[in-house]
Amino acid sequence: SASVKRLPKNVVQRAIAIKGKLDISTAQQAKIEILDKMTSGDNIIIDMSDCNYISNYGLYLLSNIANKAKLLNIKAIFVSIIDKISEIFDLTGLTDTIELAPSIDDAIKKYALIH
16 A cells, blocks of 8 residues: 555645554544544545554544544545454444545545545
């Protein structure tokens, strides 16, 4: 998948990468950073390619982010999810409630993020 640094500037400003674990110890900082990106009123990309573990608390956070995006009438697009995280999303029903794309490039095309 594309590196955030190589993306067009208007997309970089709306992209955030979650790295390593998303659990109670890291979720609060991730929440602050994601909500900060959402204040612009633009669709955002959440790159999950380097996220290798997610706890129930992390799932709760992502569900809240998706709900907040709906309230703001924007899309929070989760991209490049590794298989074991994708399985958890499927088992918990999160897959049905969030926006997904296989890669950042796919998200850009699908949601017309470059104006």
